[in-house]
Amino acid sequence: MLRENGFGSGPTSGGKTNGAPVNGDPPIRIGVYVCHCGTNIARTVDVERVTEKAGELPGVTIARDYKYMCSDPGQELIKEDIEELGLNRIVVASCSPNLHEGTFRGATAAGGLNPFFFQMVNIREHASWVHEDRESATDKAIDLVRAAVRRVHHHKALETRRVPIKPEVLVVGGGIAGISAALTLADGGKHVYLIEREASIGGHMAQFDKTFPTLDCAACILTPKMTQVRNHPNITLMTMTEVVKVDGFVGSYEVTVKHRPRFIDVSLCVGCQQCIDACVYKRGKFEDEFDAGLSMRKPIYLPNAQAVPQVVLIDPEQCIQFSSGKCKQTCVEACDRDAIFFDQEERIETLDVGAIIMATGFQTFDARRSPHYGYGIYPNVYTALEVERLVNASGPTGGEIVLRDGEKPTAVGIVHCVGSRNQKSNPWCSKVCCMYSLKLAHLIKEKTDAEVYNFYIDMRTPGKGFEEFYQRVASEGTHLIRGKVASVYQQADGDGELLVDVEDTLAGMVRRIPVDMLVLAVGLEPRYDAEEVRRTFNITCSGDGWFMERHPKLAPVDTFTDGVYLAGCCQGPKDIPETVAQAGAAAGQALALIGRGYMELEPNTAQVIAEDCSGCKTCIPLCPYQAILHDDAENRAEINEVLCKGCGVCVAACPSGSIVQNLFEDTEIYEEIEGVLAYA
Amino acid sequence: MLEQADSTVQAPQADLTSQTSAEDFEPRIVALFCNWCTYMAADLAGTSRMRYAPNVRVVRVMCSGRIDPQFVMHAFARGADGVLIGGCHPGDCHYQEGNYKALRRFRLLRRVIESLGIERERLRLEWISASEADRLRKVADEMAADIRALGPLQLSIPAEEFRNAEGAGAEIPSPEIAGETAAKEVAVP
Amino acid sequence: MKKLAYYPGCSLSGTGRAYDESLRAVFAALGEPLEELDDWNCCGATSYMSIDKGKAYALASRNLALAEREDADLLTPCNACYLVLEKTRRHLAESAEMGGRVRHALDAVGLGYAGVVRARHPLEVLTQDIGVERLKEAVKEPLKGLKIAPYYGCQIVRPYATFDDQYHPQTMDQLLKATGAKVVEYPFKTRCCGASQTGTLPEVGLHLVYRLLNEAKARGADVLAVICSLCHFNLDVYQSKVRREYDLEPIPILYFSQILGLALGVPAKKLGIDRCVVSATPVLERRAAHAA
Numbered sequence A: 001m002l003r004e005n006g007f008g009s010g011p012t013s014g015g016k017t018n019g020a021p022v023n024g025d026p027p028i029r030i031g032v033y034v035c036h037c038g039t040n041i042a043r044t045v046d047v048e049r050v051t052e053k054a055g056e057l058p059g060v061t062i063a064r065d066y067k068y069m070c071s072d073p074g075q076e077l078i079k080e081d082i083e084e085l086g087l088n089r090i091v092v093a094s095c096s097p098n099l100h101e102g103t104f105r106g107a108t109a110a111g112g113l114n115p116f117f118f119q120m121v122n123i124r125e126h127a128s129w130v131h132e133d134r135e136s137a138t139d140k141a142i143d144l145v146r147a148a149v150r151r152v153h154h155h156k157a158l159e160t161r162r163v164p165i166k167p168e169v170l171v172v173g174g175g176i177a178g179i180s181a182a183l184t185l186a187d188g189g190k191h192v193y194l195i196e197r198e199a200s201i202g203g204h205m206a207q208f209d210k211t212f213p214t215l216d217c218a219a220c221i222l223t224p225k226m227t228q229v230r231n232h233p234n235i236t237l238m239t240m241t242e243v244v245k246v247d248g249f250v251g252s253y254e255v256t257v258k259h260r261p262r263f264i265d266v267s268l269c270v271g272c273q274q275c276i277d278a279c280v281y282k283r284g285k286f287e288d289e290f291d292a293g294l295s296m297r298k299p300i301y302l303p304n305a306q307a308v309p310q311v312v313l314i315d316p317e318q319c320i321q322f323s324s325g326k327c328k329q330t331c332v333e334a335c336d337r338d339a340i341f342f343d344q345e346e347r348i349e350t351l352d353v354g355a356i357i358m359a360t361g362f363q364t365f366d367a368r369r370s371p372h373y374g375y376g377i378y379p380n381v382y383t384a385l386e387v388e389r390l391v392n393a394s395g396p397t398g399g400e401i402v403l404r405d406g407e408k409p410t411a412v413g414i415v416h417c418v419g420s421r422n423q424k425s426n427p428w429c430s431k432v433c434c435m436y437s438l439k440l441a442h443l444i445k446e447k448t449d450a451e452v453y454n455f456y457i458d459m460r461t462p463g464k465g466f467e468e469f470y471q472r473v474a475s476e477g478t479h480l481i482r483g484k485v486a487s488v489y490q491q492a493d494g495d496g497e498l499l500v501d502v503e504d505t506l507a508g509m510v511r512r513i514p515v516d517m518l519v520l521a522v523g524l525e526p527r528y529d530a531e532e533v534r535r536t537f538n539i540t541c542s543g544d545g546w547f548m549e550r551h552p553k554l555a556p557v558d559t560f561t562d563g564v565y566l567a568g569c570c571q572g573p574k575d576i577p578e579t580v581a582q583a584g585a586a587a588g589q590a591l592a593l594i595g596r597g598y599m600e601l602e603p604n605t606a607q608v609i610a611e612d613c614s615g616c617k618t619c620i621p622l623c624p625y626q627a628i629l630h631d632d633a634e635n636r637a638e639i640n641e642v643l644c645k646g647c648g649v650c651v652a653a654c655p656s657g658s659i660v661q662n663l664f665e666d667t668e669i670y671e672e673i674e675g676v677l678a679y680a
Numbered sequence B: 001m002l003e004q005a006d007s008t009v010q011a012p013q014a015d016l017t018s019q020t021s022a023e024d025f026e027p028r029i030v031a032l033f034c035n036w037c038t039y040m041a042a043d044l045a046g047t048s049r050m051r052y053a054p055n056v057r058v059v060r061v062m063c064s065g066r067i068d069p070q071f072v073m074h075a076f077a078r079g080a081d082g083v084l085i086g087g088c089h090p091g092d093c094h095y096q097e098g099n100y101k102a103l104r105r106f107r108l109l110r111r112v113i114e115s116l117g118i119e120r121e122r123l124r125l126e127w128i129s130a131s132e133a134d135r136l137r138k139v140a141d142e143m144a145a146d147i148r149a150l151g152p153l154q155l156s157i158p159a160e161e162f163r164n165a166e167g168a169g170a171e172i173p174s175p176e177i178a179g180e181t182a183a184k185e186v187a188v189p
Numbered sequence C: 001m002k003k004l005a006y007y008p009g010c011s012l013s014g015t016g017r018a019y020d021e022s023l024r025a026v027f028a029a030l031g032e033p034l035e036e037l038d039d040w041n042c043c044g045a046t047s048y049m050s051i052d053k054g055k056a057y058a059l060a061s062r063n064l065a066l067a068e069r070e071d072a073d074l075l076t077p078c079n080a081c082y083l084v085l086e087k088t089r090r091h092l093a094e095s096a097e098m099g100g101r102v103r104h105a106l107d108a109v110g111l112g113y114a115g116v117v118r119a120r121h122p123l124e125v126l127t128q129d130i131g132v133e134r135l136k137e138a139v140k141e142p143l144k145g146l147k148i149a150p151y152y153g154c155q156i157v158r159p160y161a162t163f164d165d166q167y168h169p170q171t172m173d174q175l176l177k178a179t180g181a182k183v184v185e186y187p188f189k190t191r192c193c194g195a196s197q198t199g200t201l202p203e204v205g206l207h208l209v210y211r212l213l214n215e216a217k218a219r220g221a222d223v224l225a226v227i228c229s230l231c232h233f234n235l236d237v238y239q240s241k242v243r244r245e246y247d248l249e250p251i252p253i254l255y256f257s258q259i260l261g262l263a264l265g266v267p268a269k270k271l272g273i274d275r276c277v278v279s280a281t282p283v284l285e286r287r288a289a290h291a292a
């Protein structure tokens, strides 16, 4: 294949690269800067030798090493050298471009050069941090620097592209994270679509009675927020809705959502519940999900007392009308608003938004997966979520803590870390279980006067007011036993009393403790469908299955997909304060994006060199964004720069080599390949 | 540029292999990684301080679909003992389907290189997501070990012809660059 | 049903003879008489593994290789044998290095093991291949009124739970229920019987035995059913010693196969019932009288 200007043109010899004349331009003068990063790089890579070698490379005018290139003086160095030495290309060998490419492009620009006359070399993440042998790490660094120096010869002046941002935001998930983010955005004057899969918003928090460490009532702080969502003019709330497809890109996402039928007209129903009373089922017959199965409900029901929207729904799997078609429809008779529609169908809708906030939360660990605790076998073994419902004043027992037989427990065990910190289930710490276990210990003691035993591995209470709360619960006489529960079994006499075999590491012995209620502090884990959801939104999961942030420290709410942000437990276990803070941060990022009105994009788009294109159309079906059109009159391809995302797939496929990609021109890549291979 | 094809410059890998004894042979592996998954995995390997074979040199492209088969041929022609292509898992490509294109090209490329006498182990395609730093480590180590066992790349046909196969000899080094390369090689201990 | 080669192991020819006799009788009564693997050898037991892994795996795998030559799975009643053979199979499949060494050793005697056949426990074969229904149909003398505590021991579910639940195994429960007997809720199903500690650290071992027996008594069991000859030995033979230390009524220990045999109408004599140290005869007679 004829490549008019391959790397064959020597770096200092002029020539031209893919259409852009270098001929006649001033000679290439490169500045190379090798960063020590304190000792992060310098410990393993001999930066002096790298600098020395860089200085010998053709085109290099100056090579320097410096303690911290990203610091102000480091950046100043670049700027001054450009001005004083007349540099026209800059190479910085330091950390990953994901961290500081922007910084050094800025410094390059500050020196008066086009920022794209810059190339970054990653000798920290890709060299000093992953190798031990100084010799080979240094050799590698030299190779990478050589590659960049050869590459940067061919760089061109480019302009970043701007895409406009639509001001609407989609928030996925109506737990406390989604609610907080939506309200912040709406208060900031942006229109929000809040999508919730269930029939009511509120998420897990709505199920709790009190919240640690302050023990304020969950409903008292959550319900007003839920109503605010309902009434906010800037929020369109859609419950029983899920996202099925996301098209487009930052600034203009086109989101397809599916509304499941509720069989009730949301705009007509006032939540009077007369239909429920009238239902042919005289008594609840199906497990109530909100009460964690501890109470029974009818096929037509209100999701919970505080539900937003306050609208009933019908479960078609349970309602007789759906199974037989022959129900007396007493509910329809009872409804004076005529709000019941058995023929409602699934509905698809598309929403146009500029940014998306993911707030899909978590699920609790299935206690059956740790069978030695006896959940699902012994009736008096409960999950924490069930007990949250028991202690809740609006729960199945009106806030009374009673066993399944109605008796008050006299001794209660709480097992921490169920499913968490365990190589067989989830290796991570779920972060909130120690605190909520202490909370439950306090509430159980307060309401029943029972002896409470907390079995913990380590007591983890880092947080404002957390340690104090732990001290308080300890002083209330809760037995805090440090050790793992080995097994749980029911006493022989059959009244359901349980024996807990546990190691007490502080007392240095194994104990057998009789309890009549055992609470399993189930950990937090990614939702069962996290993988599917992340695919829909084209974001990443970390190895443990939580949605992955762009950078664990510096971009904790961003994702690798521009314009998609994370809030709450979908990114990892956290408590409510942290969830709300993160939701605020995500909303802030979205607001910043929208407020700017546009997004700067890398100028890495592809272009067709018109004279060379033979009009073969190979590239056209390859483009995932339909950015390539065929100009019939001229018989050649044409790329719409606005639609092009810069993947380069067409460039690699073009048989005549007549498509070039900015920032990733063939020449530049060949130079890099050669550069790393030309061992010194 | 075609007229340069018959230049008298020696193929660089010929020099290098001849002066590397089998025992202390360290393979050179060019890694072409997509920006969104595998490059990120390499960054994560760094932040997690994992240790892996230093033989891999990463060249970043936006998507594995950007990888022109000629990049690979060129790397072999210029002395790479192995080429590793890294992209997002199927279904995860940042640009939807670039990795499928990469897979297609890879399948073909493997056949081509085998017909040129290059062992198939020298070219590898791996899907490594941004969180799979450990996988990256494993692949890098494995590949370094495999190629170390194979020994340096010995082209069964003259480098000259290989370069013709590579792409009608378009990417023939100019005397300047080859000179520079050759000069450096002398310094190899 | 896949072909089976019966691998009694050493203990079933010694202290566990009743297990051997009753198992053969049960399979015969079900129309599937057992054929013993020709020229089998010691499995090496758990102790050899901790001394010389290579030799231990080679020794154990010879049995698997012999069975593989006949394309038969190994019916392995002893818990320890079962664990050793299962561990060997897994380890050879996972470790190329060990696989190579063992292949070399087997090669020397003209054998080979490709991992096609495996050890199978009678509980697995009886519940999965023969089936509880078939057993139920074959029951001639339902054991109405007999209360049994099912005790599985540790090695059958730890570390591998190949055919039953690790924490709450059910296969023996199902078989015993099929005889018409009542299976009591017995939470110590998979707890340690003390194993060799009864010999080395008697105060520890005997206490463990006591806990198992006491719990079975507390649950109202007439007999305790076991599936392992070492468990049987500990719980039966050491019972008098335990009773010297602790307050405990005697409780007979029977192999689950002996109980199945009784229900299938096999005479007690052929099931080795009288080989037990703690005699089961009074309990069985009382039940029979009660039922009549």
Ligand SMILES: Cc1cc2nc3c(=O)[nH]c(=O)nc-3n(C[C@H](O)[C@H](O)[C@H](O)COP(=O)(O)OP(=O)(O)OC[C@H]3O[C@@H](n4cnc5c(N)ncnc54)[C@H](O)[C@@H]3O)c2cc1C
Pocket: A172, A173, A174, A175, A176, A177, A178, A195, A196, A197, A198, A201, A202, A203, A204, A205, A208, A210, A211, A212, A213, A241, A242, A243, A359, A360, A361, A362, A363, A364, A384, A385, A388, A432, A436, A439, A522, A527, A533, A567, A568, A569, A570, A574, A575, A576, A577, A579
């Ligand atoms: C037993 C227990 C007790 C706790 N007690 C406390 C406490 O006292 N104090 C405290 O600070 N923290 C406590 N926590 C932690 C607290 O629950 C979380 O911090 C908080 O609920 C996280 O909120 P979230 O919005 O991220 O997730 P969630 O509450 O899980 O909300 C997520 C929402 O998104 C919806 N959703 C999920 N997937 C989709 C989808 N694909 N499309 C649309 N919608 C979707 C869900 O239906 C749900 O409404 C406790 C946790 C547990 C398990």
Ligand code: FES
Pocket: B034, B035, B036, B037, B038, B062, B063, B064, B065, B086, B087, B088, B093, B094, B095, B096, B097, B098, B099
């Ligand atoms: S972006 Fe990674 S393969 Fe396309």
